[in-house]
Amino acid sequence: xxxxxxxxxxxxxxxxxxxxxxxxxxxxxxxxxxxxxxxxxxxxxxxxxxxxxxxxxxxxxxxxxxxxxxxxxxxxxxxxxxxxxxxxxxxxxxxxxxxxxxxxxxxxxxxxxxxxxxxxxxxxxxxxxxxxxxxxxxxxxxxxxxxxxxxxxxxxxxxxxxxxxxxxxxxxxxxxxxxxxxxxxxxxxxxxxxxxxxxxxxxxxxxxxxxxxxxxxxxxxxxxxxxxxxxxxxxxxxxxxxxxxxxxxxxxxxxxxxxxxxxxxxxxxxxxxxxxxxxxxxxxxxxxxxxxxxxxxxxxxxxxxxxxxxxxxxx
Amino acid sequence: xxxxxxxxxxxxxxxxxxxxxxxxxxxxxxxxxxxxxxxxxxxxxxxxxxxxxxxxxxxxxxxxxxxxxxxxxxxxxxxxxxxxxxxxxxxxxxxxxxxxxxxxxxxxxxxxxxxxxxxxxxxxxxxxxxxxxxxxxxxxxxxxxxxxxxxxxxxxxxxxxxxxxxxxxxxxxxxxxxxxxxxxxxxxxxxxxxxxxxxxxxxxxxxxxxx
Numbered sequence: 001x002x003x004x005x006x007x008x009x010x011x012x013x014x015x016x017x018x019x020x021x022x023x024x025x026x027x028x029x030x031x032x033x034x035x036x037x038x039x040x041x042x043x044x045x046x047x048x049x050x051x052x053x054x055x056x057x058x059x060x061x062x063x064x065x066x067x068x069x070x071x072x073x074x075x076x077x078x079x080x081x082x083x084x085x086x087x088x089x090x091x092x093x094x095x096x097x098x099x100x101x102x103x104x105x106x107x108x109x110x111x112x113x114x115x116x117x118x119x120x121x122x123x124x125x126x127x128x129x130x131x132x133x134x135x136x137x138x139x140x141x142x143x144x145x146x147x148x149x150x151x152x153x154x155x156x157x158x159x160x161x162x163x164x165x166x167x168x169x170x171x172x173x174x175x176x177x178x179x180x181x182x183x184x185x186x187x188x189x190x191x192x193x194x195x196x197x198x199x200x201x202x203x204x205x206x207x208x209x210x211x212x213x214x215x216x217x218x219x220x221x222x223x224x225x226x227x228x229x230x231x232x233x234x235x236x237x238x239x240x241x242x243x244x245x246x247x248x249x250x251x252x253x254x255x256x257x258x259x260x261x262x263x264x265x266x267x268x269x270x271x272x273x274x275x276x277x278x279x280x281x282x283x284x285x286x287x288x289x290x291x292x293x294x295x296x297x298x299x300x301x302x303x304x305x306x307x308x309x310x311x312x313x314x315x
Numbered sequence: 316x317x318x319x320x321x322x323x324x325x326x327x328x329x330x331x332x333x334x335x336x337x338x339x340x341x342x343x344x345x346x347x348x349x350x351x352x353x354x355x356x357x358x359x360x361x362x363x364x365x366x367x368x369x370x371x372x373x374x375x376x377x378x379x380x381x382x383x384x385x386x387x388x389x390x391x392x393x394x395x396x397x398x399x400x401x402x403x404x405x406x407x408x409x410x411x412x413x414x415x416x417x418x419x420x421x422x423x424x425x426x427x428x429x430x431x432x433x434x435x436x437x438x439x440x441x442x443x444x445x446x447x448x449x450x451x452x453x454x455x456x457x458x459x460x461x462x463x464x465x466x467x468x469x470x471x472x473x474x475x476x477x478x479x480x481x482x483x484x485x486x487x488x489x490x491x492x493x494x495x496x497x498x499x500x501x502x503x504x505x506x507x508x509x510x511x512x513x514x515x516x517x518x519x520x521x522x523x524x525x526x
Contacts, residue, residue, distance in 0.1 A: 070355055071354065071356055075487075079486075081356070082355070133359075252486075272423065283357050284357050
């Protein structure tokens with residue numbers, strides 16, 4: 001008698017967990033007529049993530065998820081826009097430890113479950129890349145201020161430094177002869193910028209955990225600044241007294257400043273920042289050009305942070 | 316190195332095939348973009364594709380002469396097609412930038428060309444290519460005589476400008492830019508040493524025959 005061999009189930013036939021958990025809802029939907037199964041997932045390892053509405057919605061058309069998860073700058077996975085989605089499959093965002101240290105009364109380490117235990121909100125923000133394109137993205141996260149409160153910043157703390165993970169074995173952009181940037185990728189904010197209610201640590205987007213190409217498992221979102229300030233896959237946050245070094249500023253100081261506030265009046269040396277191309281499906285004519293707004297349209301909330309400052313000199 | 320020679324009666328057909336094949340990347344990508352199948356930033360994807368193929372055809376154009384000198388393969392009959400394909404790709408690259416990317420906002424385009432170095436350099440390459448494309452016919456070659464060769468040395472400046480334009484356009488110069496710039500540098504460099512190299516080789520061969 002031949003030994004029993006279980007029937008091989010191809011991966012394509014395995015029901016994704018996200019669909020499984022929604023099976024009753026899907027049955028209801030199916031019964032209601034429109035049997036539209038879950039949309040294809042564009043993201044590596046992203047799972048459903050619940051959040052309450054956070055009250056931020058620019059009332060503009062949200063960028064299709066397919067665009068937001070396939071047109072990315074994440075040089076740790078390659079310099080091409082499609083590289084992060086194509087080459088981040090090996091990356092393991094779990095388990096994760098985020099260390100918060102420096103000038104803090106109670107420096108601490110947070111694992112992913114501790115981060116997910118913060119009160120998560122969904123906030124729809126504009127995202128303006130320094131390269132002249134933009135998106136509208138529904139982030140899930142919580143104010144960075146809530147995290148910093150836990151570690152009790154000392155009075156001497158004036159800046160916040162951020163650092164991305166270094167894992168050459170999982171991040172192809174970090175290995176090989178040519179390294180586009182020195183690693184780790186580092187970013188920074190002034191403490192008052194970091195404490196702004198607009199500044200969030202994001203753990204998800206489009207109702208799911210962050211896909212690897214968008215900075216899993218935890219990234220920064222600072223909607224009034226150019227996208228490169230939104231450092232991804234953060235492993236360390238340090239409160240400092242001095243202004244921290246930031247990757248792009250060190251790489252090309254004449255092109256990328258520490259502040260990097262979205263400003264239509266200060267051009268990048270090689271292109272204008274007056275307008276932006278809104279990414280959004282539908283081929284050559286689906287996207288559209290629109291004027292770039294001062295502070296990316298968040299001036300009411302953040303302009304006071306820069307009162308009296310020369311924004312041309314401090315670009 | 317000896318390749319099986321293409322029978323003469325297929326020469327003309329092979330040149331037309333090259334034109335047709337050469338336009339495939341542009342046509343195919345335009346189709347994908349126009350039908351919404353390019354995800355992310357379709358205009359930039361198309362624009363950059365046209366630019367990179369322009370550079371590729373420039374490099375292939377410059378490679379024909381050294382291929383004959385060093386490998387003995389004579390593909391000079393394909394050089395006009397390669398050069399004209401380079402011109403068409405540069406023209407489409409500019410047209411895409413002007414129409415699809417900048418949507419004919421002429422003030423913005425003029426500002427780009429006059430203020431931004433990498434665009435100025437790219438524009439210069441396009442302008443230099445125009446007389447070359449216009450004289451890429453047998454009538455012009457006969458008509459211009461030795462002047463034709465002198466005029467067409469502009470291709471070196473065009474290729475150098477194209478490679479520079481590519482390097483200056485990106486945020487970080489990486490292996491891709493260096494490979495293209497390196498190929499252009501080697502192909503132009505060959506022209507500088509070619510005369511001396513060929514003379515030495517001829518002398519060596521004469522000596523071998525004599526001994």
